[in-house]
Amino acid sequence: MDLKTSHNSPVFVDPLPSLALPMTYTTPTSFPSSGLYLNTPKKKPLPSKIEEVRAAGWLDLMLASSPPRKRQSKDFLPHDVQADDLDLRYRNWMVNYPSALGSFEAITELARGKKLALFLDYDGTLSPIVDNPANAVMSDEMRAAVRHVASLFPTAIISGRSRDKVFDFVKLTELYYAGSHGMDIMGPIRKSESNGHHVECVRSTDSEGKEVNLFQPASEFLPMIAEGV
Numbered sequence: 001m002d003l004k005t006s007h008n009s010p011v012f013v014d015p016l017p018s019l020a021l022p023m024t025y026t027t028p029t030s031f032p033s034s035g036l037y038l039n040t041p042k043k044k045p046l047p048s049k050i051e052e053v054r055a056a057g058w059l060d061l062m063l064a065s066s067p068p069r070k071r072q073s074k075d076f077l078p079h080d081v082q083a084d085d086l087d088l089r090y091r092n093w094m095v096n097y098p099s100a101l102g103s104f105e106a107i108t109e110l111a112r113g114k115k116l117a118l119f120l121d122y123d124g125t126l127s128p129i130v131d132n133p134a135n136a137v138m139s140d141e142m143r144a145a146v147r148h149v150a151s152l153f154p155t156a157i158i159s160g161r162s163r164d165k166v167f168d169f170v171k172l173t174e175l176y177y178a179g180s181h182g183m184d185i186m187g188p189i190r191k192s193e194s195n196g197h198h199v200e201c202v203r204s205t206d207s208e209g210k211e212v213n214l215f216q217p218a219s220e221f222l223p224m225i226a227e228g229v
Ligand SMILES: O=P(O)(O)OC[C@H]1O[C@H](O[C@H]2O[C@H](CO)[C@@H](O)[C@H](O)[C@H]2O)[C@H](O)[C@@H](O)[C@@H]1O
Pocket: 121, 122, 123, 124, 128, 129, 130, 131, 132, 133, 134, 136, 158, 159, 160, 161, 229
């Protein structure tokens, strides 16, 4: 993987320019009811403490953009929220954020002739949602499916969890892992990347001693993030 960056916007560019993943540091200004998610390029100074992140309202904004939990024990529902309300809110949310599987043919058509990369979430996508995050184990069947797809396309898992935690569940060295919401990225070393290696991308070894690329665009914040997750 070749990572190119400016001070403002590190971008994956190799070898998939049409699928480049911009990682501009922006904050959402609003969450319109239409489901459209507007970002402005206006920059805010980076917070230095997790308390500042909370105070800036960013955690609330992230929660607002997450789907309501479909299955939630009645015991844990706030007293003014009924299970039926929750189902209705979930169905409404699905109108704005429909499943890509419902448009599979159209997506296949758009993808024809293009180089593809696959970006996957972990919790609730590759593993079931369970009460204890430590038990969110991926099935062998799912692991085999991900291994197969990774043999066809560059495949990445992007998670709010730390990179190590996701890797411990998945254990496929051929994948890219973007942990801590992209602050901590690990990827396999590809034969094609002998030149143009990015200065912020460093060689390291994974927990099994295999050589990997590490890209940690804000490594100074990783201890603070580890404290919060
Ligand atoms: O950004 P994501 O990769 O989608 O991670 C979101 C959170 O995932 C995990 O929590 C979720 O899954 C748990 C296990 O099924 C579940 O118990 C929890 O209710 C879900 O929110 C993870 O534990 C969090 O750290 C991530 O932020």
